[in-house]
Amino acid sequence: MSDAVSTQIQLAERPTGWPTANTFRTVQVTYGDLAPGQVRVVNEFVSVDPYMRGRMNDVRSYVPPFELGETMTGAAVGRVVESASDNVPVGAAVQHQYGWRDVVQEDARGFQVVPEIPGAPLSLYLGMFGVTGLTAYVGLTEIAGLREGDTVFVSGAAGAVGTAVGQIAQLLGAGRVVGSAGTAEKVALLTERYGYDAAVNYKDAPIRRSLREITPDGVDVYFDNVGGDHLEAALDRMNDGGRLALCGAISQYNDTERTPGPDNLANAVTRGLTLKGFTLPSYMHLADEFRQRMSEWFAAGRIAYDETVVDGIENAPQAFLDMMRGGNVGKMVVRVGD
Amino acid sequence: MSDAVSTQIQLAERPTGWPTANTFRTVQVTYGDLAPGQVRVVNEFVSVDPYMRGRMNDVRSYVPPFELGETMTGAAVGRVVESASDNVPVGAAVQHQYGWRDVVQEDARGFQVVPEIPGAPLSLYLGMFGVTGLTAYVGLTEIAGLREGDTVFVSGAAGAVGTAVGQIAQLLGAGRVVGSAGTAEKVALLTERYGYDAAVNYKDAPIRRSLREITPDGVDVYFDNVGGDHLEAALDRMNDGGRLALCGAISQYNDTERTPGPDNLANAVTRGLTLKGFTLPSYMHLADEFRQRMSEWFAAGRIAYDETVVDGIENAPQAFLDMMRGGNVGKMVVRVGD
The missing domain is CATH 3.90.180.10 (Medium-chain alcohol dehydrogenases, catalytic domain)
Known part of the structure; x- marks a missing residue:
């Protein structure tokens, strides 16, 4: 001692x-x-x-x-x-x-x-085995109710949670997974390494426009890490009955003034959308189930x-x-x- | 002929x-x-x-x-x-x-x-027996998942849907029902006739402030007919796990420019809120159940x-x-x- x-x-x-x-x-x-x-x-x-x-x-x-x-x-x-x-x-x-x-x-x-x-x-x-991976898993399953064939859009896709969301969505049967990130290097990684079918750099063009181009059939599930213009873009593209898992709004965490919300929230009414916010403490009962599945996926070499x-x-x-x-x-x- | x-x-x-x-x-x-x-x-x-x-x-x-x-x-x-x-x-x-x-x-x-x-x-x-009443019923039950004891806030409370929501919420076991309307006459009717425990005139004071005064224990269910400042006020007051039934946004239907959304949507994340939009065509399978219950309530003299x-x-x-x-x-x- x-x-x-x-x-x-x-x-x-x-x-x-x-x-x-x-x-x-x-x-x-x-x-x-x-x-x-x-x-x-x-x-x-x-x-x-x-x-x-x-x-x-x-x-x-x-x-x-x-x-x-x-x-x-x-x-x-x-x-x-x-x-x-x-x-x-x-x-x-x-x-x-x-x-x-x-x-x-x-x-x-x-x-x-x-x-x-x-x-x-x-x-x-x-990361993948911790709250980060669990956040991705809970958001896709319990919050967004991911269904086979869904088109999934992920913001902050190259971040800790986003890199998990893309891969887990594919492993759970999503039909198409698209994401946004803020550098060309990140965008390349998304499609080459993280299971994304398409990705855009939100600094190259307004996300509202570029999201439209990569989701010709609309979006069924949006996993929101960013808030702001990304949430607005997603609301534009959601299909009827779409589900939005609100995980975070990193674009706003350091704002000193209140930021206006999306200007198209009325789409939630006309399209029957569900926006569901969540934080992990309420979902720790899913940790064991997640850890087991992640261990299997990881051992099979399916998690980058x-x-x-x-x-x-x-x-x-x-x-x-x-x-x-x-x-x-x-x-x-x-x-x-x- | x-x-x-x-x-x-x-x-x-x-x-x-x-x-x-x-x-x-x-x-x-x-x-x-x-x-x-x-x-x-x-x-x-x-x-x-x-x-x-x-x-x-x-x-x-x-x-x-x-x-x-x-x-x-x-x-x-x-x-x-x-x-x-x-x-x-x-x-x-x-x-x-x-x-x-x-x-x-x-x-x-x-x-x-x-x-x-x-x-x-x-x-x-x-009205009460038609899509108006059914909208109130579906919004409270299927969309907001009303539970016994919930505090319910209704905007546009003296309107066709709002007068149904207040009464149906009470009949379904809500703990406290509060509403807003735009004239003193309407506000009086809400508490005297439509089952509201408290009501405010949103033209007398910012709804963000007056809602706080009539919901000392927060809000569990918000039935939104109005959008705009009312939705923002509700998001401020929602309790953890609260549910928002987004039925309409009459305050914005005649806007010629896009209106910013609520500046406090981040509360949805930290408080685990669910915002669910709906329109009636998706819920017509509940019409028979509703008509039966409404007939019973009406026959018993419980619907004004x-x-x-x-x-x-x-x-x-x-x-x-x-x-x-x-x-x-x-x-x-x-x-x-x-």
């Missing part, structure tokens, strides 16, 4: 609009000997996710806001280096929610031992993934901002350690 | 914005002897409904647009005065979709014989209704415009004949 110094990122002040250098601060915490039942974990990867921007505001939401002056919580994976718990032994791989720090020491009940994934890093528990890796826990804020600006392909993660 | 002169209102040109004197024209048509299988019906009441505004535009929708130079179709009730059909005898009360005319002569298959409603005029088939009656088929256009401007309490109907 020995002391351990932990570098941690805290929320220093609530941002207005885009977070700045003053939003976060880095602190060092020294952990002493383990108390009974505790474990010490050295993180390998820490997650940065869009929903975290909402938690920086002091407003009512489905998860409470981050506390000022507290370490940023969130998903992370690591290995147990010391243990005073029989259930969580030294060497075990664990996932947890203690967030933006390199070392964490807490009661063992705060950690979940996870199996190694053959041929893949632990970071997959933050990319990660955008930023090194160093002290760079977590920058990684978060880069992700919010679309600087990632697939899941953005922070690699802890050397 | 004899000839009959029928006065009919046709769509003369497609309006931009609000319909004007040039939108419609009145014509006289002379019907000759009945062909085999035909009946001649003298209408008693003709319906004017908000959805008709959409059909005046030449755009894709759930029902085809009205044809230029054709008589305005829509719900009407009348009595058979001549018949060459065994199924639809002289004297029978019938409902049909031949719309804005005083006399109609067509094949008997276009008419549905309806029973007299004890103590009520045939016009009830255009008002009608705003305009006399003379030639005044149908004006009745339609008055209704679009909120000049009605309950169902707006045109009474044909003297």
